[in-house]
Amino acid sequence: MTEKIAILSNVNMNFVIRSLKSKIDVYDAEGYGNELGTLLNPQSSYHAFQPQFLFLMMDLMQLLDGASDDEEAKGKIDRWFTALPDALGEEICYISDAYLWTAEETDADFQAKKQAWESLWQSRLESFVKENGKVRIFPYQKLIKAVGEEKAFSPITWRMGKIPHSSAMQKALEEEILHRVWVETRVPKKVLLLDLDNTLWSGLAGEHELTPIDLGGTDVGAAYRKTQEMILQMQKQGVVLGIVSKNNLQDAMDIIEHHPAMVLRAEHFSSMKINWAPKHENIMEIARELNLGLDSFVFFDDNPAERALVKEMLPQVEVPAFPESPEQLPQTMDIIYREYFEKPYVTKEDTERTRQYAENAKRMELQRAAVDFESYLKDLEIVAQRVNPENHMERLLQLVNKTNQFNLTTIRYTAEELQAIVSDRDHYDVYLYGITDKFGDNGIVAVLIVKRQGEEAEIEEFTMSCRVMGRNIEHALLDAVEEDLCQKGIKVLRGSFFPTAKNAPVEELYPALGFELCGSIPCRDGKEYKRDITDGLRRVGHVKWKE
């Protein structure tokens, strides 16, 4: 790794630092126990080193040294955290969570103290992390439990050299530190595609009556159920789930919807391909549905032939190995999570995204159920609302600059340019729209920027988020825009299309909306369109309006 890291502690972590040196550029800490002094002194060698990642591995017993009661302990913890904001700069900072350890004999008093002080540290740390975007929790407790509390600490090295950790624990710390840096710097995958038979449950759907398969209980079924629980946890943190299974749809859905031990249900999957088509075709279909590149996918299947074929046909898709025995499934799923999906922290957007994909999945279900496209659109109960751009400048900026597919001209604007356009009411109309439907709020997702001149007007920008594409919403929006322009005395509306690598879906939009081709623009291969908007045309759409 090419990153630079620093490990500061109030106990001796120098052997961890020494071991890490062959793998990553680590700051040579000058002793230990002066972490705040090192950080606060602008002349310290720490600042000359300029690490991108700082690990503050704090031994709680040392930090609270000599505290006689909870009150005093709280004071010491408060002082440490109060000094910290001034000590931190641009680096990402991990702080170890609470674990109180002593090399001395322990008694009931110590146990009470341990509980109280650990919770003091933990709650202070958690609120500090919430207030500071660059600070994260280092899972110290979890590592101790994984190594085993008895095996994680070493009284002899503590007494000899203030090294509290056994070599096994030091190894776990080194691995976790490297893992954190890696998680911070790589791009995570977005979608986990799962097979069903022998992957989510043991046995084959449709082979017997309702409880044919082994799921839950104590043996193999317990491992499968535990794995499903882990997958659900991943889903809640923003991993999008899909099913790609060769099965009869009804047999599989019977289990997914009705099996009492199932943890994952239909609502947790953003896409389900349960059919007999080749899996790589189904995966490509899902990529289209979700508007994601194939390099966002991980495919998990117990069948080596299916894995090999997907690997062969879709090399961008990650295909992890399946464990030799199903009892190892939970460990395998943990590795898959850490390897492909884990993020440094879970944002609101992550959980939002899951909700939006889920809503999209329901919309698609409706699309399948509806007899035809028209009734599907009607059933969606789409409602549009025009909003004042002055109240949504940030979203407007994002919409015109980040939308690639439904974008006719792909003109990008700076914040200042947009501000000028919004303010210039003598020449410009900015039509900004929010869309909701029966499954939820899609947010502000479409904009037209129109420039008026005499009796003509020109659509400079026509952009819609891909989240709401394919629902003929643009028909209703253009109807509304034309109505407004007519009232302002406009007779002819012009528009142009400039092709890019991404906007092929809207190449034929203007003809479909009743415009006629009237010329070409040599620059950027553009096409010019116009139409007479006094003809009273009303397009077919299923959008209701909200004032």
Added chain:
Amino acid sequence: MKEKIIALIEEVLGLPEGIITPETTMDEVEEWDSLAHVMLIGMLEERLSVSIPLDEAVEITSVKEILEFAGVE
């Protein structure tokens, strides 16, 4: 046991196999500094259940003394 102890010393010091012999002393090996020495004493206990009391551990300066403590010399 003797081989295991020597292999462990080489592991802690980050040395290739064959450098440490029963006759090696601490001042002959640059990597065998006080930090590595503490780790070595800890790992003898952790991995091979060779427990050396603190006051004697700090006095040790050679492989021979370690082997004696382990009762293999």
